[in-house]
Amino acid sequence: MPAPDSTSGPAIANVSRRGFLAGTAVFVLASGLPPSALAQEKEKAFGADAMPNGWRDDPTLFVAIAADGTVTVTCHRQEMGQGVRTSIAMLVADEMEADWAKIRVVQAHGDEERFGNQDTDGSRSLRHFHMPMRRVGATARTMLEQAAAAQWGVPAAEVRAENHRILHQASGRSLGYGDLAKAAAALPVPDRAAVRLKDPKAFRYIGKEDVGLVDNADITTGKAVYGIDVRLDGMLYAVVARPPVFGGKVRRHDAAAALKVPGVVKVVTIDPPEGPAEFEPLGGIAVVARNSWAAIKGREALQVEWDDGPNAGYSSAAYRDALTEAARKPAKVVREQGDLAGAMGKAAKRVEAEYYIPHLAQAPMEPPAAVARVQGGKAEIWACVQAPQVTRLRLAKRLGLQPEAVRVNVTLLGGGFGRKSKPDFVLEAGLLSRAMDGAPVKLFWTREDDLRHGYYHAVSVERLEAGLDRDGRPIAWLHRSASPTIGSIFAPDPKHLLPFELGMGLTNAPLAIPNFRVENPEAPAHVRIGWYRSVANIQHAFAIQSFIAELAHAAGRDPKDYLLEVIGPPRVVEPTELGDVWNHGEDPKRYPIDTGRLRKVVETAAQGIGWGRQLPKGSGLGIAAHYSFVTYVAVAAEVAVDARGRVTIPRVDIAVDCGPRINPERVRSQMEGSVVMGVGQALTAEISFDKGRTVQENFDGYVLARMDTAPREIRVHQIAWDDPAMPLGGVGEPGLPPVVPAITNAIFAATGKRIRRLPVGDQLRA
Amino acid sequence: MGHVIGTAALVLLLTGLTGGAAASPCGEAIGRLQAQIDEGAEAAISSSSGGQGVAGAREGQALEAERRDAPVREPAAPYQKEGKEAQAVQQAADAASGGGDGVMRAKAALNRARALDQKGDAACRDAVAEAEALLRGRP
Numbered sequence: 076m077p078a079p080d081s082t083s084g085p086a087i088a089n090v091s092r093r094g095f096l097a098g099t100a101v102f103v104l105a106s107g108l109p110p111s112a113l114a115q116e117k118e119k120a121f122g123a124d125a126m127p128n129g130w131r132d133d134p135t136l137f138v139a140i141a142a143d144g145t146v147t148v149t150c151h152r153q154e155m156g157q158g159v160r161t162s163i164a165m166l167v168a169d170e171m172e173a174d175w176a177k178i179r180v181v182q183a184h185g186d187e188e189r190f191g192n193q194d195t196d197g198s199r200s201l202r203h204f205h206m207p208m209r210r211v212g213a214t215a216r217t218m219l220e221q222a223a224a225a226q227w228g229v230p231a232a233e234v235r236a237e238n239h240r241i242l243h244q245a246s247g248r249s250l251g252y253g254d255l256a257k258a259a260a261a262l263p264v265p266d267r268a269a270v271r272l273k274d275p276k277a278f279r280y281i282g283k284e285d286v287g288l289v290d291n292a293d294i295t296t297g298k299a300v301y302g303i304d305v306r307l308d309g310m311l312y313a314v315v316a317r318p319p320v321f322g323g324k325v326r327r328h329d330a331a332a333a334l335k336v337p338g339v340v341k342v343v344t345i346d347p348p349e350g351p352a353e354f355e356p357l358g359g360i361a362v363v364a365r366n367s368w369a370a371i372k373g374r375e376a377l378q379v380e381w382d383d384g385p386n387a388g389y390s391s392a393a394y395r396d397a398l399t400e401a402a403r404k405p406a407k408v409v410r411e412q413g414d415l416a417g418a419m420g421k422a423a424k425r426v427e428a429e430y431y432i433p434h435l436a437q438a439p440m441e442p443p444a445a446v447a448r449v450q451g452g453k454a455e456i457w458a459c460v461q462a463p464q465v466t467r468l469r470l471a472k473r474l475g476l477q478p479e480a481v482r483v484n485v486t487l488l489g490g491g492f493g494r495k496s497k498p499d500f501v502l503e504a505g506l507l508s509r510a511m512d513g514a515p516v517k518l519f520w521t522r523e524d525d526l527r528h529g530y531y532h533a534v535s536v537e538r539l540e541a542g543l544d545r546d547g548r549p550i551a552w553l554h555r556s557a558s559p560t561i562g563s564i565f566a567p568d569p570k571h572l573l574p575f576e577l578g579m580g581l582t583n584a585p586l587a588i589p590n591f592r593v594e595n596p597e598a599p600a601h602v603r604i605g606w607y608r609s610v611a612n613i614q615h616a617f618a619i620q621s622f623i624a625e626l627a628h629a630a631g632r633d634p635k636d637y638l639l640e641v642i643g644p645p646r647v648v649e650p651t652e653l654g655d656v657w658n659h660g661e662d663p664k665r666y667p668i669d670t671g672r673l674r675k676v677v678e679t680a681a682q683g684i685g686w687g688r689q690l691p692k693g694s695g696l697g698i699a700a701h702y703s704f705v706t707y708v709a710v711a712a713e714v715a716v717d718a719r720g721r722v723t724i725p726r727v728d729i730a731v732d733c734g735p736r737i738n739p740e741r742v743r744s745q746m747e748g749s750v751v752m753g754v755g756q757a758l759t760a761e762i763s764f765d766k767g768r769t770v771q772e773n774f775d776g777y778v779l780a781r782m783d784t785a786p787r788e789i790r791v792h793q794i795a796w797d798d799p800a801m802p803l804g805g806v807g808e809p810g811l812p813p814v815v816p817a818i819t820n821a822i823f824a825a826t827g828k829r830i831r832r833l834p835v836g837d838q839l840r841a
Numbered sequence: 842m843g844h845v846i847g848t849a850a851l852v853l854l855l856t857g858l859t860g861g862a863a864a865s866p867c868g869e870a871i872g873r874l875q876a877q878i879d880e881g882a883e884a885a886i887s888s889s890s891g892g893q894g895v896a897g898a899r900e901g902q903a904l905e906a907e908r909r910d911a912p913v914r915e916p917a918a919p920y921q922k923e924g925k926e927a928q929a930v931q932q933a934a935d936a937a938s939g940g941g942d943g944v945m946r947a948k949a950a951l952n953r954a955r956a957l958d959q960k961g962d963a964a965c966r967d968a969v970a971e972a973e974a975l976l977r978g979r980p
Contacts, residue, residue: 119887187921194920197892353898411949414956462894468919478922496894561893562901569905574941575889575896582945592949606893654948656885656941657896663886 121662122203134214135264136189138167144239144253146173151183151190152200153461154290155439155488155495156748157807158741159200161289163208165280165738166201170212170273171219172236173252175280180289185463185483194462196496196606197659198704198805201737205803213270215259222259223250275799284740290487301489302444302459307515310446311340312367313507314374314519317359317528318347320767321602322384328360329378336376338369343510345503352564352603354469356503357528363507363516371521383767389601391534391763391770395431398536398557401596402429406555407571410582410654413590418551422542426629428622430539431832432614434762435532436777437607441489442520447504449474450513454481458501459488466498470505493606497530523772530605531762533558537618542590547630549641551590556581558614563600570597572611578657580615580703580812583650585668587643593654602764608752609808612703616812617819617833620699624820625829634820635681635698642700645671659705665802666705672794673702676709676730679792683728684711693717694725695824699816704805706733707794710750710817712786716825720839722758724786724818732794733804739793746791746810753814754786755779758835867958867965871951874972878948881976885941888933895920899933900940906930907939907978938978947975 139147148164160180168178183190191207216236223241224231227248234243242249280286293299318324330342340363347358362373419425445458454474460466463483471478488495504518520528535558542551560576562569572595574582581593607613620638627637648670649663658666677700684696693716700709713726729746736742759778763770771777819830828839888903889896898920906913913930920926933940938947954968 119883121887122890192892194892194894196894199892407946408949408953409945411952413952414960465894465920468922472919472923493893560901561897562904565898565901566905569901569908571904571942573897573900573904574885574945575893575900577945606897610893651879651882651886651948654945654952656882656937656945656948657889658886660886660890660892660896663883 121665122199122660134211137208137211138171138215140252140256140259142253142256144177144251146171146178146252148178148180149183149190150180151193152204153193153195153463153485153488153491154182155195155461155491157745158288158738159195161286162201162738162741163204164289165286166205166208167212167215169278169280170209171216172238173212174239175286177239178289182485184485185460185467187464193464194496195491196461196493198706198807198809199659202705202803202805205737209272210267210270213272214265217265217270218259218262219252219255221262221265222255226250226255226258281737282735282739286738286740300486301441302457302486303441303489303519305446305457305486305517307446307448310515310517311363311365311511312370312517312519313361313363313504314370314521314524315345315356315359315361315503316374316377316379317357317524318381318384319527320381320383320386320389321352321357322386323381323767324358324384325360326380326382328380330360332376332378333362333373336364336369336373338365339373340364341511342373342377343507345506351567354465354497354499354502355473356499356506361503361507363511367519386601386767389764389767391433391765394534394601394764395536398534398598399429399538401598402536402538402555402557404596406594406596408592409577409595410591410593412592415551415553415590415592418590419540419542419553422551423545424543424547424629425540426543426626427538427540428625428831430537430614430618430621432535432537432617433833434534434602434764435607435613435756435760436526436529436762437490437492437494437532438525438777438779439488439490439492439494442522442525443495443500444517444519445501445504446515446517447501447508448513448515449505449508452476452480454505454508456481456483456501456505457486458483458498458504459486459491459495460498460501461488461491461493461496462498465496466501469498470502473502474505474509492608493610494525494530497605522774526762526772526777527769529762530564530603532607532613533561533604533611535614537614539618539622541622541626543626543630547626547632549588549626552586552588553592553594554581554618555594555596556615556618557596557598558611559598559600559604561604561606563604568599570599571595575657576611578650578655578659579611580619580701581611583653583655583658583668583702584615584619585648585653585670585673585702586641588641601767609703609811612701612808612812613756613815616699616701616703617815620701620813620816621819621829621831624697624816624823628823633687635677635686638698638700639674639677642670642673642677645669645674659805661705661802668702672707672732673700675794676700676707676732679730679794680709680711680728683730683790683792684713684726686711693825695821695826697817697820697822697824699813699820701809701812703809703812705802706731706804706806706809708732708746708809708813710813712814712817712821714818714821714825716822716839720837722784722822722835722839724754724784726788726790727786727814727817728790728792729810729814730792730794731810733806733809734801735796735799735803736793737803742793742806743791745806747789749810750789750814751780751785753811754784754818756833757815757818758784761834761836864961865958866961866963867954867969870969871955871958874947874951874969874976877976878944878951878972881936881938881944882941882948885933885937885944888929888937889940899930900942902930903934903937903940904942906934907943938976943975943978947972950975
């Protein structure tokens with residue numbers, strides 16, 4: 076496969092901007108950086124406005140038109156299967172009134188000052204950028220209209236764009252976009268106020284289901300280039316022997332045997348970080364070779380004696396006990412309403428439960444990989460990274476280069492799930508290329524590397540206590556969430572969860588319970604804790620939605636009816652009233668919590684699966700709902716448990732309300748993917764530690780959903796909204812949190828066995 | 842869309858309280874602090890932005906700075922060029938009371954004060970003082 080070359084233009088769609096500009100385009104809107112766009116926001120800002128450097132309301136950076144009419148859209152968000160390259164292009168093309176057949180997409184390199192924020196996390200690519208991208212398209216259309224009007228000597232108001240042409244109806248004249256590109260490029264970019272957005276009724280692509288992925292053909296024919304696919308002339312290959320225990324380091328090593336392996340070129344020491352882990356390499360001994368097999372065999376031949384460091388005794392079993400003990404004691408209060416003690420004292424019945432959620436690994440199908448070429452005071456990177464500008468700045472700092480001397484070319488990502496937001500592997504590649512005097516080096520992680528040395532989803536013990544009145548309604552609720560924080564990779568030894576982690580379904584849980592307290596016990600981290608698709612919502616949703624079902628059982632009530640009662644009447648609540656201080660970065664007034672919408676998805680999922688229908692013995696229905704990433708999702712699951720305790724899932728209905736939908740086909744696929752991922756979490760996935768080392772090292776131990784456990788049928792119900800002015804919700808992550816409790820609630824309905832420890836594993840075996 | 846009902850109103854609705862039965866030893870202080878907390882909550886949301894990466898980095902460093910009662914360190918994760926990112930983290934530490942941690946806990950303390958105040962319990966003053974201290978970044 077040819078290497079993508081940033082100067083000559085690659086053979087794949089991920090062309091560099093520089094390469095593209097040097098190529099065939101004759102209409103490239105100027106690329107100046109208006110000072111106002113770079114000005115620091117002085118007032119409070121939310122969403123994309125609050126991101127570093129704000130967003131760039133500048134069409135010149137995102138659209139180019141070639142003489143043949145081909146429209147090239149530069150996508151500044153990273154593609155990892157969620158279809159963002161297609162969705163971004165749909166927004167631009169629709170407003171441009173472009174012919175979809177003439178649209179191509181290139182991937183932006185990492186440059187935040189040029190493209191605006193590029194961190195593809197938080198389920199916000201479209202939430203934050205759909206309006207800027209619409210304006211990009213509308214501005215380009217306006218300039219084409221102005222150019223045509225000038226050429227014909229008619230008022231601009233008399234011309235209009237239609238399907239890649241500008242028409243003058245009065246004279247019957249028309250010109251194609253390619254014909255107008257050069258003249259339009261010479262015009263000044265109009266002010267935002269002068270740009271007319273399309274009437275949503277005229278949308279051709281936005282909100283439609285028939286737009287295929289722009290990368291489909293390349294992916295299905297093997298032409299797509301992922302990080303692991305990049306090849307450069309003279310490229311070397313490298314793997315790293317990293318400390319098996321987080322915080323460990325090399326005590327001594329002997330590379331003699333490794334250097335005797337045919338193809339091994341050099342053995343290089345990488346120093347561990349001195350402070351918090353953040354995105355630094357873990358350190359260790361790298362083996363650089365002429366091919367990947369030699370690198371792997373060379374690593375096997377290394378003789379390394381490790382100092383395991385302060386986490387040598389980390390054991391999941393003992394840590395679970397420690398978290399449980401912490402969760403049984405009063406702790407830091409992070410949310411309080413009413414009089415918890417008084418209400419508990421008056422309760423007719425009290426219920427308590429503890430839930431355990433293990434570490435998880437993102438385990439993207441493509442493990443981390445990067446190619447680096449560091450020479451002549453410059454660095455060029457090709458990598459599957461979710462955050463290219465962070466990668467650029469972090470690498471520049473580690474190599475002692477100016478950020479402008481570092482270019483990060485982003486490939487397709489074979490899955491990300493948060494792992495590829497952390498560019499430690501790119502830094503490894505950069506350090507090795509420098510150590511090899513500038514030779515390009517492909518640094519790759521094996522599956523074992525990925526599972527042994529990850530940024531793990533936090534292990535958690537969730538303890539809940541409730542007091543019920545005589546009618547079985549909850550009048551008091553105490554939730555203690557004990558879990559190590561993601562903050563531990565950024566600051567030395569923090570003990571408590573950060574506000575944004577608590578704001579993932581805990582401090583913003585919209586439950587109609589008058590006396591409510593949330594506490595957060597101390598929980599030190601012993602491994603790198605990182606974000607994983609939907610993050611802390613996973614444990615919070617599992618615990619809360621399981622506990623509500625337990626309360627329903629204690630009250631002798633139908634779980635779905637009880638869930639609706641606990642959600643309470645339809646109402647709109649600002650999350651800050653509840654105690655949340657994150658709200659996914661969104662304005663709490665523009666993005667309040669609407670419990671009517673939460674109720675609606677519950678009712679929709681229940682209706683979809685036929686809630687209340689009779690099922691054979693050993694089968695059951697479960698339901699759960701969760702609000703996250705400003706989107707409402709409910710899941711209803713049907714499970715069957717056989718006499719040996721084996722779980723199958725005949726059907727899942729998932730209902731989602733994410734506000735207006737840009738790309739409904741992608742909404743559906745993200746929900747389907749969430750269900751499949753959630754099945755793995757529920758039934759089999761667990762990362763555990765013994766003596767500081769991971770017990771699971773490959774997919775035989777870390778078992779994700781497979782063909783035999785995946786639901787036979789997934790039905791996605793999308794709540795449709797006609798109001799395009801409504802704010803968008805996220806899509807990539809919010810489908811996941813309610814999947815696990817829906818399944819475990821269904822298992823309870825089928826067997827009477829309550830699952831309080833994930834994964835289910837062999838807990839149902841007789 | 843549902844009706845707009847605030848949490849406090851919902852609590853009253855659910856508990857059947859009608860209010861006004863007891864004197865309000867902390868009413869004025871609670872009202873004053875509530876406005877500060879609302880402002881701080883919005884500042885916290887704004888300063889930690891939308892993604893988990895930026896939020897984790899800024900809140901983590903801001904909280905550490907508050908814990909040590911010291912200026913923020915050099916930013917660990919460069920979500921923008923260092924000078925700007927240092928400013929952003931400092932803003933998260935200052936305006937949002939430790940990346941929002943102080944505001945969040947102050948809100949909890951103030952709600953406790955409110956519950957005590959509704960019962961006419963003078964212990965609400967201690968809870969108000971706690972909320973004030975948390976907002977000042979001195980728990």
